[in-house]
Every structure is written in C-alpha cells, then in structure tokens.
Amino acid sequence: MRFVTAAAAAIVLTLSPAFAEDAPALKSVSPAEGETVAAGDVPFVLVLQAEGRLSELVVTKPDGSTLTLVDWGGDAAVGSEFTYPMPGLTPGDYAVTYTVNHISAPAARSSQYIFKVN
Numbered sequence: 001m002r003f004v005t006a007a008a009a010a011i012v013l014t015l016s017p018a019f020a021e022d023a024p025a026l027k028s029v030s031p032a033e034g035e036t037v038a039a040g041d042v043p044f045v046l047v048l049q050a051e052g053r054l055s056e057l058v059v060t061k062p063d064g065s066t067l068t069l070v071d072w073g074g075d076a077a078v079g080s081e082f083t084y085p086m087p088g089l090t091p092g093d094y095a096v097t098y099t100v101n102h103i104s105a106p107a108a109r110s111s112q113y114i115f116k117v118n
Helices: 002-020
Strands: 028-029 040-061 067-070 077-089 092-102 110-117
Touching: 040 110, 067 077
Parallel strands: none
Antiparallel strands: 028 040, 040 067, 040 077, 040 092, 092 110
C-alpha cells in the first residue's frame, strides 16, 4: 500500500508544474464588452498578456446564427494577438464566446460577453 501511495504522489508531483500554468490573461479585446460599433465590416481583435492558443472564437448574431471564427475541433491559433474579420454586421446584440489555452499546458480561460451594433 505504501508503494502505491508513494507512486501516486510521485506522479502528481511530476505533473503538477504543467497544471500550475495558467492560461494567458486578456490584455484587450475589440469590440469590447458593452461597446457599440457601427454596422458593416468590423474586425475582431483579441490581445493576450502572453502567448497562448486561441482554441474557440464564436460570435452569435442577433438572429441566433453563429459566425465561427476559430473552431474548437480544429487547429488552435497560436500567438498573443489575434485578428479576424466579421463582415457585414447588422444592427443588434452580438454574443462573443472565446477560449484561450496555455501554450503547453491544459489550463484554459473562457469568456462570453455582448457588444452592440448600430
């Protein structure tokens, strides 16, 4: 029993540094939460405080349809600044959902917010 407990503790201690890493924090995003932007082509810009993986970026339109800019099941974008076009936005409320992961660890940070288009 002591051997099993010691082995389990060794595995936990070996894995701990990878899990101690946090996903990078958000530095800025545009359009920002609660911001109102003009209708038309609007760029989405997400800037992180450190390099990370953007593994999901979905914009839900006022009619309930979605604009998937980064697909959770696809390849994650790597970097600290991400820019994606959002063409032809019409007036209404838009919900943004994104997930950022640590570059080499499973830690993730997800967020959802609303911006408006006039």
